[in-house]
Amino acid sequence: xxxxxxxxxxxxxxxxxxxxxxxxxxxxxxxxxxxxxxxxxxxxxxxxxxxxxxxxxxxxxxxxxxxxxxxxxxxxxxxxxxxx
Amino acid sequence: xxxxxxxxxxxxxxxxxxxxxxxxxxxxxxxxxxxxxxxxxxxxxxxxxxxxxxxxxxxxxxxxxxxxxxxxxxxxxxxxxxxxxxxxxxxxxxxxxxxxxxxxxxxxxxxxxxxxxxxxxxxxxxxxxxxxxxxxxxxxxxxxxxxxxxxxxxxxxxxxxxxxxxxxxxxxxxxxxxxxxxxxxxxxxxxxxxxxxxxxxxxxxxxxxxxxxxxxxxxxxxxxxxxxxxxxxxxxxxxxxxxxxxxxxxxxxxxxxxxxxxxxxxxxxxxxxxxxxxxxxxxxxxxx
Ligand SMILES: Cc1ncc(C[n+]2csc(CCOP(=O)(O)OP(=O)(O)O)c2C)c(N)n1
Ligand SMILES: [Mg+2]
Numbered sequence: 131x132x133x134x135x136x137x138x139x140x141x142x143x144x145x146x147x148x149x150x151x152x153x154x155x156x157x158x159x160x161x162x163x164x165x166x167x168x169x170x171x172x173x174x175x176x177x178x179x180x181x182x183x184x185x186x187x188x189x190x191x192x193x194x195x196x197x198x199x200x201x202x203x204x205x206x207x208x209x210x211x212x213x214x
Numbered sequence: 215x216x217x218x219x220x221x222x223x224x225x226x227x228x229x230x231x232x233x234x235x236x237x238x239x240x241x242x243x244x245x246x247x248x249x250x251x252x253x254x255x256x257x258x259x260x261x262x263x264x265x266x267x268x269x270x271x272x273x274x275x276x277x278x279x280x281x282x283x284x285x286x287x288x289x290x291x292x293x294x295x296x297x298x299x300x301x302x303x304x305x306x307x308x309x310x311x312x313x314x315x316x317x318x319x320x321x322x323x324x325x326x327x328x329x330x331x332x333x334x335x336x337x338x339x340x341x342x343x344x345x346x347x348x349x350x351x352x353x354x355x356x357x358x359x360x361x362x363x364x365x366x367x368x369x370x371x372x373x374x375x376x377x378x379x380x381x382x383x384x385x386x387x388x389x390x391x392x393x394x395x396x397x398x399x400x401x402x403x404x405x406x407x408x409x410x411x412x413x414x415x416x417x418x419x420x421x422x423x424x425x426x427x428x429x430x431x432x433x434x435x436x437x438x439x440x441x442x443x444x445x446x447x448x449x450x451x452x453x454x455x456x457x458x459x460x461x462x463x464x465x466x467x468x469x470x471x472x473x474x475x476x477x478x479x480x481x482x483x484x485x486x487x488x489x490x491x492x493x494x495x496x497x498x499x500x501x502x
Contacts, residue, residue: 137262141266
C-alpha cells in the first residue's frame with residue numbers, strides 16, 4: 131500500500147458484534163439501580179446507556195456478552211441469562 | 215443514542231478486552247478536540263478493520279514504532295498553524311511503548327512536545343500471539359517464555375517505564391487501571407490540562423493472553439492494584455503527588471485467576487518472590 135487510506139468516522143457500527151455472544155447475555159433488572167454509571171464505564175463495547183435510576187440497558191446488536199457489567203454493578207442489578 | 219460517542223461499538227476486540235475499555239475512557243475524557251496517533255497493536259487492529267473505523271476523532275496509524283514521532287509532527291504542525299485548542303495523543307501497547315517505540319517516545323519527551331502518551335499495558339505482544347515484552351511481569355507464561363522443568367515463565371521484572379519518563383523531566387507521569395475507571399478519567403483530564411509531555415500507563419487485562427474468563431477483567435484489574443503489584447501513582451513536576459491506598463490482598467488472589475500464572479500455584483518460593491515485589495511497592499509508595 132503506497133499512500134494513506136481513509137475510513138468514515140464511527141463506521142464500525144456496521145459491524146454487529148452481538149452475534150459473537152456465546153449463549154449468555156446480561157439482563158438489566160432495572161429494580162435496584164442507583165444510576166452510578168459504573169456499567170457504562172466498564173463496557174468494552176460502549177453499548178450501555180441510561181440516565182435516571184432503573185433506565186440502564188445495553189444494545190444487544192453489539193454486546194459480546196463478556197459480563198463485566200454484572201461484575202461491576204454494586205447493587206447486583208444486572209444478571210447473566212440464557213441468550214435466546 | 216448517545217451523542218458524545220468518540221469510540222464506537224462494532225470494533226473487533228475480544229469479549230472483555232481491557233484495552234477496549236481503556237481506549238474508550240481515554241478518548242471520552244479527552245473529548246472531540248483531539249488527534250490520535252496509534253502504534254501498531256491490538257487496539258490499532260481491532261478499532262480499524264478496513265473499511266471501518268471506531269474512531270470519532272482524527273486518528274492515524276503509520277508503523278509499530280513511530281506513533282510518538284508522528285504525533286510530534288502533528289503537534290509541531292498545529293503550532294505552526296497557530297491552532298492552540300487541539301490536543302494530541304500518542305498511544306501504544308506495552309511492546310510499542312517500552313520496547314520498539316521507546317526511542318521515538320524518548321525523543322518526543324526530550325523535545326518537550328505538548329503531547330499525552332498513553333501505554334495500554336497488557337503485559338505482552340498480544341496482537342501477534344502473546345510474546346513477552348519488557349513489561350511482562352515476573353513468572354508470567356507467554357509463548358516466548360514457556361514454562362518447563364527449568365523455567366517458571368518470564369525471568370525478568372517489568373521495565374520501570376514511568377521512571378524512565380520521569381528521568382526526562384516531564385511534568386506529568388501517572389499509572390492507572392481499568393479497575394478504577396473514574397481515577398483513570400480524572401488522570402486523563404488532569405494530564406491534558408498540563409502543557410508539555412505527559413505519560414500515563416494503564417493496566418489493561420487481556421482475557422486471551424492472561425488466560426482468564428472475559429467477565430473477570432474488572433476484578434483482575436482491581437486485584438492487581440489491591441495486592442500492590444500495580445500501584446496507582448501520580449508524579450507532578452517530578453514529585454510523587456498521589457498514591458492510591460490499598461486494602462493489601464495477598465498476591466495469590468490475583469495470580470490464581472489467570473492461567474498465565476497457573477504453574478505457580480503450589481510453588482511457595484516463586485509466589486514469595488512476587489509477594490516481595492508487592493511488598494516493596496507498598497513500602498516505597500506507602501500504599502497501606
Ligand atoms: C517493525 C515491526 N515489527 C513487528 C511487527 C509485528 N507486530 C505487530 S503488533 C505487534 C505486537 C504489539 O504488542 P503491543 O505493543 O504490546 O500491543 P498489543 O497488541 O499487546 O496491544 C507486533 C510484534 C510490526 N508490525 N512491525
Ligand atoms: Mg501488549
